[in-house]
Amino acid sequence: MPTVVDATVVGAGVAAGRAYRLIRVPAATLFSVEGASIRWHGEALDSGGFAWSGRDALAYTQIHDPAGQRTWRGPNPLFEDVRSIRLVGERDIRIDYAYPEEPADLGLVYSMRSRTRDHPGALVLDSCDVTLSRLRFRFLHGFGVVAQTSRDVTVEGCEFRAPPDSGRHSAGFADFIQFAGCSGRAVVRDCLFDGPHDDPINVHGSYLRLAGQPDPRTLELAYPHPETAGFPQFAAGDQVELVDRATLQAIATATVRTVRQPSGRDHDQPLRTILVTVDVELPDGLVGWTAVENVTRTPTVRIVRNIFRNVPTRGVLVTTRRAVLIEENRFEHMGMAGIYVSGDAAEWWESGPVRDLTIRGNKFIEPGGPAIHLDPRSTRRAPGHAVHSGLFVTENQFVLDGVPALDAKSTRGIRFRDNSIVQRGQETPDIVLRSCFDVRIELDGAGPP
CATH class of the missing domain: 2.40.30 (Elongation Factor Tu (Ef-tu); domain 3)
Incomplete structure (x- = not known):
């Protein structure tokens, strides 16, 4: 059973001076109404308990707009100032509130879960020459598919998406794919990533x-x-x-x-x-x-011809010093950056400078943050030295709304040319550079502001 609750607001209004919502949950979601509270839970165990359980909004929420095809992290109003809860039909739940203002979120989906990522959904450990081909991942609990300390791992032609017409929109509890401490080749091609609760692809060391x-x-x-x-x-x-x-x-x-x-x-x-x-x-x-x-266990990376949609965070995270090619992908309405290059030794401890990164022939459609974001989490500058280097961005299409195509910090050797940039909404710079050097930017291919 999925460990994410996707609750769709199918009705909202005011009755007898008080607001109400009617929410609908998928058939795969198990729950019980207990007074003015809902207990969500997993399968029953022989011991008498449940595989998992939690109440009301749980610990984390992201919001999905099916009409706008956007997903973002945000507050959950479903269980604020609740006066009563009752079951209406088999999968519809009416929630009445103490306040009179009519809710304005009809049609939105509130995806709720706990925060503890207690295990991977699938694990490739200490292995080599592994290919996952033409698989359908309908839900991945925990960290998703994790390739850990493995060599030459390929994911091709796979679909990461909840079953159509199931009422579910979340296909992952967190990330979809993580390559952690791998070597050889890390390849992801011709896949669909739709509806994670964190980043679809994350390649890093530790x-x-x-x-x-x-x-x-x-x-x-x-x-x-x-x-x-x-x-x-x-x-x-x-x-x-x-x-x-x-x-x-x-x-x-x-x-x-x-x-x-x-x-x-x-x-x-x-x-x-x-x-x-x-x-x-x-x-x-x-x-x-x-x-x-x-630094021995760092892979070359190829991320090619994938589709990313309904993502609340970034599309691709990558920190590896070997050659990286991100080509002919489509990033639709990412909640944050399309491609994010970080590296830090203070928070997530995801290691690795990027030294050879080519981003070519991709489409970035209205991301919520910089389409390409190089953001090493260094806290002190080293004069004359950069964290990342060797960035080549070419032949990409950027359709942006108030965010830059490229935002880079502490990067040496940036080449940006033959890209198409269309800015919508508020005026904003196409390129933002901080503590970068050896930079060549050509904006002749930019579209109208």
Whole structure:
């Protein structure tokens, strides 16, 4: 059973001086009305409980507008100032309120869920030469399809979408696809991504926090993010890079000699710490301000001929130092950026500078944020140095409403040419650059403002 509740407002008005809504939930959604509250739940267990349960608005909501084909994150008014709740028919629920103002959200869908991503919907772990072809993913719980520490993984011709005519609009609890700590090739082509609760595609490594230095050749590393732990990250012979967490600039490199780490399959080793010995002596005083990335486990990426729609966040997130090609995709009304390049060692700890990124022949249709956004989360500048480099943007079509085609921070070597830009709505710059250098922008192909 889906762990997201899609509640469509099918009726709204005022009766006896009080507002009401009539909401409809899909047949796959299980619930019970308990006084002035609704309990949503999953399948019944033999123990007498449920696979999952929660009340009313749950912890997180995004809103979908079927008419406008847009999805965004926002507040949930369905369960504010509730006076009474009653079942009307099999799947329709009437909610009466204490206030008199008529609701103005007829037709909108409120998609509600908890926040805990407790496991992946599908996992490709420590594998190579894996292809997922022509599959239909109707709902993915947790982190979606996760390729973890794997090599040469392809997703092709797949459909990530709720079943048509099911009353459901959410096909994913969070992301659809994550490539984490992978190597070789990461390929996504000819897929449809419709209705996630987070980013459809996310390709990244993982920065580990340097928590201790028992000796000059030994590093004690820790998983800093509470939702990441328990997987092997290194093998003998892997190259690691130490970075300044504030600037994201490399300060040292080394090669792994030995490693003590979790296996991803048992609890024989600590799940949140890794002990690595390397081939060179490292300076003292690195604890507290440095992070470590395995630069061997970074993939080349091809994201080609996909469709992204009804996305509340970004279409593609990518941070990898190897060659990336994002080509002939269609990004429709993203809630935020179409393509987002970040990297940080403070929040999500998703690692990797981009050094060779080609964005070619894509269509960006009215994104909610910059169509292409390079936004490394560095907190201090390193004079003369950039976090990202090697960006080539060409032959794309941008239809924008009050947002730039490109917003880049701390990037060296930008080439932007032969793109078509049409700006609608409020006047805004086509290009925004912050702390960038070696930039060549050609706007001759821009459309009318």
